[in-house]
Amino acid sequence: MDPSSGIKSYLSLLPSLDLKVSVVGLIAVPILTLFGWLVYSWLTSPLRKYPGPFLAGWTNLWRLVLSLRGRNYPMTMRKLHEKYGPVVRIGPNLLDLDYPELIKTIFSTDDRWRKTEMYDNNNAIVDGKNTPTLFSATDPAVHARMKKPIAKYYAVGNILSFEARADALVKHFCNELERRYVNGPDGPKAFDLSEWIIFYAWDLISTLTFSRSFGYLDHGHDFDGAIAVTDKALTYFIAVAQMPFLDYLLDKNPVVRIGPPGLGNTMVRVTLEALIARRTGQDKNFDPAMPDFLQNFLDAQAATPDLVDDTIIMGYLLVNLIAGADNTSIVIRSIIYLSLKHPAVYRRLEAEILAAGFDRDKGIPYKHARQLPYFDAVVREAVRAHGAVSVALERYVPAGGLTLPDGSFVPPGIAVCMNPDVLAHNRGIYGDDVDEFRPERWLQAPGEDAETYRLRIQKWNASDLGFGDGSRVCIGKTLALLEIYKVVATLVLRYEMELTDPEKVWRLWQWSSQKDIVVKLTLRE
């Protein structure tokens, strides 16, 4: 059938030629204007000189579609850099840079490099209000006001004061695994460790945040569906980050919220309940002798009431819950799976942890665990090889513009981004074996003198964006490392661990998350 016949028959219903012309005009003019505007923008864009996929120069739609294809996104970004070099135009107004030497400029401490609108999507809706959080705030002044009263609570000293609680939770984690999968009458049973790791991360962060565990370890499954909701939320955030205005049409539509369903509601409800219970003295779980983040935030409010109101406290609590658990789980899974997949690595790690003199029935002291050089190398390599963040972190070029190492000039107002995953696979930094999991690269190489090694690691540290950098660096890094080192060391110390099928490859979904790490644990003698 002629596809235009529908339009023709519709036009034939119109009473006069004039009206026909008007209707055609009404349709054609906006389309032609849009097309003309696109062509004009494309021709006059200062980014025209940079290479990249053809469609990317015209619209962010191609990135949106790519983002919905999960793991393909980070892999495509790596391939694009292999094909085009360190600068790739991935949007009409966006350059993706693989220049580790620019990290300190773009992710600086001077607040001139503002986060772009892609972060607005992470604002929380509290009491119907679109509320920026410590993570999502794009205005440097708003961010600084939020961060100042609470930064100290994420410093090593305060995080170490949470150690006893973390130890108790790691013990609970082991007890549940042993009860269900290790000490059964038929001996060890295979199970998917990947999901138990997220249960651990959620229960630990909720315990440290407001002294009540979500209860996933007790239930052994996503009993309230909140983990599934968060997964959907992440998929959504990643997608709308590519075209931020979509979030204003969908989730944050001021007239009628279109969707997606229920994002963030569970977290907001649980968090609000915890705050009210604490304020009204009804919080039975809270022991003043063991302060938690909520107590810290209330102390911050008492000390600086002009900076911290209840909405800000809700934002602090929500970011704690949402920003950390998934990322931390991804790294723990990478460490365990990638080590087990490389038996020589696992054996060396195991030997070091077993020889470290930890008491199997007590918590593993974080500071002691961090001193083990091979363990440290394994963690760093896991973050490099398969880290948690494969989203490009965007910033606006400030007044004065940016001169790239290739000599080209990027004017102010253009967005540039760096992707921790792309940087972690930069051959110029890590060598041609970037795709291999090789923790030894982080140790002093045979024949390498101490000074050369020191300088090499210094350069690698400066090239690492896995936890961000500058004034917007991850505030939860120490906490995440504490969670990671404790649980990995405990698992290795207590159990002989094996993949039930060493040939089977984990299943990657979303962008970096992993599923199907099926293991068997046997209690060590």
Ligand code: HEM
């Ligand atoms: C392995 C685990 C983690 C990884 C890989 C990670 C990674 C990152 C990265 C890359 C950034 C910078 C984002 C940007 O510049 O756009 C960031 C920021 C942030 N992270 Fe983490 N994170 C982890 C764990 C946590 C935890 C446990 C918390 C909280 C309890 C947390 C809270 C935050 C916050 C609040 C920010 C924004 C900081 C600011 O802008 O001042 N993260 N994280």
